[in-house]
Amino acid sequence: MSDVHVRPADLILPMFVREGIAEPAPISSMPGVVQHTQESLVKAAVEAVEAGVGGLMIFGIPTEKDAVGSGADDPDGVLNVGLRRLQSELGDDTVLMADLCLDEFTDHGHCGVLDAAGAVDNDATLRRYASMALAQAEAGAHLLGTSGMMDGQVAVVRAALDAAGHLDTGILGYAPKYASAFYGPFREAVNSSLVGDRKSYQQDASRSVADALAEVALDVAEGADIVMVKPALPYLDILRAVADASPVPVAAYQISGEYAMVEAAAERGWLERERAILETLTSIKRAGASMILTYWAAEFAQLSLR
Numbered sequence: 631m632s633d634v635h636v637r638p639a640d641l642i643l644p645m646f647v648r649e650g651i652a653e654p655a656p657i658s659s660m661p662g663v664v665q666h667t668q669e670s671l672v673k674a675a676v677e678a679v680e681a682g683v684g685g686l687m688i689f690g691i692p693t694e695k696d697a698v699g700s701g702a703d704d705p706d707g708v709l710n711v712g713l714r715r716l717q718s719e720l721g722d723d724t725v726l727m728a729d730l731c732l733d734e735f736t737d738h739g740h741c742g743v744l745d746a747a748g749a750v751d752n753d754a755t756l757r758r759y760a761s762m763a764l765a766q767a768e769a770g771a772h773l774l775g776t777s778g779m780m781d782g783q784v785a786v787v788r789a790a791l792d793a794a795g796h797l798d799t800g801i802l803g804y805a806p807k808y809a810s811a812f813y814g815p816f817r818e819a820v821n822s823s824l825v826g827d828r829k830s831y832q833q834d835a836s837r838s839v840a841d842a843l844a845e846v847a848l849d850v851a852e853g854a855d856i857v858m859v860k861p862a863l864p865y866l867d868i869l870r871a872v873a874d875a876s877p878v879p880v881a882a883y884q885i886s887g888e889y890a891m892v893e894a895a896a897e898r899g900w901l902e903r904e905r906a907i908l909e910t911l912t913s914i915k916r917a918g919a920s921m922i923l924t925y926w927a928a929e930f931a932q933l934s935l936r
Contacts, residue, residue: 634916636908638682638931642727642881642923646819647671648691649708659815660886661893663925665691671712672719674928681931685725687775687923688712691821692735698743698758699735703765707735710769717770727802728771730762730787731778739824741778750830755780760790767796773856775802776849779832788853802881803854805845806833806868812861812887819886835864839871846872854878856921861885863910866917873918882919884910889925904933 648655648665655665666674675686690709692701701707709728716726732755733741742755755778763774774791776783784803791799809832817824833845846857857876859869860883873880892910896903907926914922924930 634912636911636915636922636930638927638934639684640915640919640921641683641911641927641930642685642687642725642921643675643678643683643927644687644689644883644923644925645671645675646689646691647708647712648821650693657815657819659818659890660925661890661897662929663819663889665819668708668712668715672715675716675724676719678928678931679720679724681928681935683724683927683931684921685727685773686716687727687729688716688771689729689820690734695735695737695823697737699732702732702735702758703761705765705769707765709734710765713766713769713771722772725772726770727773727775728766728769730759730766730774730776732758732762733778733822733824734820737823739822741828742780750780752780752782756782756786759783760786763787763790763799764794764796767791767794767799771799773800773802775804775858776854777804777807777860779804779807779828782852784849784854785852800855801853802856802858803846803849803852804860805849805854805857806842807858807860808833808835808865810835810861810864810885810887812864812885815886815890839868842868842872843875846876850876850878856881858883858923859919861888862914862919862922863888866913869914869917869919873920879920880918881921881923882914882917884914884922884924884926886925 742750858881862882
């Protein structure tokens with residue numbers, strides 16, 4: 631009688647590639663997830679795609695950081711090297727996505743360039759995003775995830791891509807992305823340098839659905855091919871409203887804190903792990919997500935093959 635089904639092809643696997651390590655580094659707050667070397671990234675990506683996972687989202691972790699995130703658009707930077715290697719290995723066998731944000735690359739950990747007062751400079755940040763977009767497209771990414779939440783980011787990235795001839799490179803607009811308490815494990819995953827918070831440019835959880843829909847409308851008007859709600863489980867009401875209103879496909883990101891909660895409870899025997907994984911993913915699909923970013927993507931695909 632069930633009529634909501636999660637398929638491996640609905641899922642996107644977020645992956646971390648780190649510069650300067652000789653073997654994969656476990657992330658203590660996300661059991662089972664690692665920071666990959668370039669070699670292990672390719673191996674794990676191929677395995678995930680062969681199992682039926684629908685796409686990959688790649689995050690880069692550089693050795694050196696600076697105030698403007700210079701490594702983000704460096705063709706020889708860790709993220710762009712990883713994208714090229716995956717493109718060479720997988721081609722169009724999967725949808726290769728790249729995180730288009732500066733927070734992993736800046737020494738202050740914010741998603742943009744800071745002004746003299748220490749606040750994020752929106753327009754200066756957009757110029758960096760345009761450069762990042764070109765670097766990622768040239769490295770082989772099919773879809774760019776504009777996760778920085780700067781005003782006008784989708785329009786600037788779309789214009790830069792079109793001007794350079796990357797007409798088929800798509801944009802996954804993070805709209806809305808909330809200033810959530812559930813990002814904690816991700817900060818470890820990307821060796822974040824952040825001090826403080828991102829409340830000045832991410833959405834407030836206490837705002838209404840109308841606020842979220844306004845963000846979605848802006849991104850769609852600026853050229854987003856897909857829009858995403860992040861986090862997923864604490865915002866299923868938002869996800870449902872966005873899915874009902876959006877003229878483009880809707881994604882949801884089951885983020886690090888959501889993953890860590892289930893893993894920690896399962897480790898203590900407080901819940902049935904595989905049932906909890908399926909139940910959380912089903913709830914996100916039922917709320918309207920066409921695709922789900924989840925750290926369980928590869929495992930779920932393997933379970934589905936049984």
